[in-house]
Amino acid sequence: MKITAISNLGLCGSKEALKEKISRLCEVGISEIILREKNLSVSEYCALFCEVLQICNHFGVRLFLHNFLDLAFDLEHKFIWLPLGVLQNFRQNSTRNLSEFEKIVISAHSTDEAGLALNLGANALCLSHIFPTDCKANLEPKGLDLIRNVREFWDGEIYALGGINSSNFHFAIESGADNIAIMSSAMTCENEKEFLENFL
Template structure:
C-alpha cells in the first residue's frame, strides 16, 4: 500500500518536472525548488529529480525551506524564510555556500544580512496571484531595501518582462519569476 501511494505521488510530479525542464532550458541564473507544503521525505525525492534536471541543463538549483534535506543531499545552496535562518546553528549555516532569505521589510532585510544571508528576495513588489488580496509593496519599498543592505537583493512578486527593468533601476541585482515560468 505505501509503495503504491508513493509511486502515485511521484508520478503526479511529471507535469511539474516537465515545467522545470522548460524553465531550465531558458537558462535562468538559478531555479529555486519551492515546495514547502510537501512532507520532507517527498520534497527530498522531488529535489533529487530537479537537481538532475538542473545539472543536465547547466543551471544552478537552490533548495528551499528543507535545509536538513539539503545538507543530506550535499546541496550547497539554500533559500529560507527568515524564521528558519534565525533557528539554524552556525554549524548548519556553514554547510552552505549560498544562503538566500525571503524578506518583506527593511528590518527583515537587515536581520537576514546580519544572520549571514548571501542574498535576499524582497517582495512582493507588484500585484501577484500568489498574494491575492494583499497590496504590493512597490518599487519604493524595493529601493529602500536595496539601499539598506550590502548583499544582493532580488525583486519578487508580480515580476514580468514588462516591469523587470524598473526593479533593476530601483537597485535590485535581479528578479525572481514564479508563475511566469510555470505557465
C-alpha cells in the same frame, strides 16, 4: 541579471509535469530554479529534489533547495533559499554552521526583516512582493521603495519577487535589484523560449 524560476507543483498539476516544465525552462536558458514545494513532506521533497537536481545539472542550471534546511545539510547542497522564520529557528536551535553553504538567500518583506536576515547569515536577499500579484491579492505590495530602502544599507545581491512581468521588471532593476524571481508565469507559460526572451 539572473532570471530565477520558482516551482509550483499546484500550477503544473503533477510532479511529472513539473519536471517537464523545469526541463524546458533549463533548456531555453533560465538562470536558476528554486524548488519551492514546502507543502511536501521532507521525504517527498527529497525525492523530487534529487530528480530535479539531475535535470538542472544536465543543463548547468543552479538549483536552490528551499525551506528544508536540515535536508540541505544532509545532502551537502550548497545553494539554499529560505523563509526568514526558518533561518531564525535554525539560529536559536542548531549548532551547525551555515558556512557550509555557498549561497544563502533569505526572503524578506521589510527593511527590518532584511536587516535581520543579514545579521543572521544571509548573503543574498529576496525582497517581496514588489508589484500586485494574484498570489497575494489581499496584501498591499511593498513597492519599489522596499528595494531602494534596502539598497541604502546593503550592497550585496538582491532578488525582486512578486508581480514581476516583462513590462515592469526593468523598474525593479533600475531601483537596485540585481535579479528577478518569477513563479506563476514561469510555471504556466506555453512557450518557455518566448517567456524568457521577454526579459532579455
